[in-house]
Amino acid sequence: MSNIIPEKYLDLFGKPAFGFLATLMPDGAPQVTPVWCDREGEDVLVNSAKGRRKDLNMRRDPRVAITIVDPVNPYRYVEIRGPVVEITERNADAHIDRLTKKYLNLDSYPHRRPDEVRVVYRIRPEHVAGMG
């Protein structure tokens, strides 16, 4: 267990590798959804929209876990646990476009809705373990 992502797993952030993000429901039960993700400094960034269940969950309780899986080898992954240390709308539209480039190879996010407010969540790794 480490609080930084080992060098040998950093390649995952250069690939369209999905993260499986666990958040906590109001009663404390877990919830998991696939997310796009990338990295800034030592932190992991994910993007969602205001009012979605995972948005509400992370605003209520910042404790999350994310497991990021190599798209060509599901037995290779990195498990990260830690708090969401920042929730911001700043640059969130540019961020979803960058993720769209990585995951879909398109220049602009194709699923944008007119009324949707994009949000970036910054996850600070506290416990990190890799496999494979």
Add this chain to the structure above:
Amino acid sequence: MSNIIPEKYLDLFGKPAFGFLATLMPDGAPQVTPVWCDREGEDVLVNSAKGRRKDLNMRRDPRVAITIVDPVNPYRYVEIRGPVVEITERNADAHIDRLTKKYLNLDSYPHRRPDEVRVVYRIRPEHVAGMG
């Protein structure tokens, strides 16, 4: 939201589709790991070994979530939340061998350790949502 897995996602259980299982740590924070899974009746079965972190977590707090992803289309998945309603060592060795057949196309689990006690966890879906 439903408490049964919609017919259109049942094919996932016939494929080597990974589940991403979230359990709760002693302090209530979430943890996520990839798991093999299958289905019995309306329940989802996963297999682990006694003493592992997710084993300890599920024995302490039975609330889990599992998201099962189509191996050929990561944008198609089913999200399940509910409690672990049974934890048993009965038939757990035969169960891991059946999962090994599905996921690795081998007849017997190749990673077995002499001192390891396999365990089956039965998850009862309470909230189910599909995507894609």
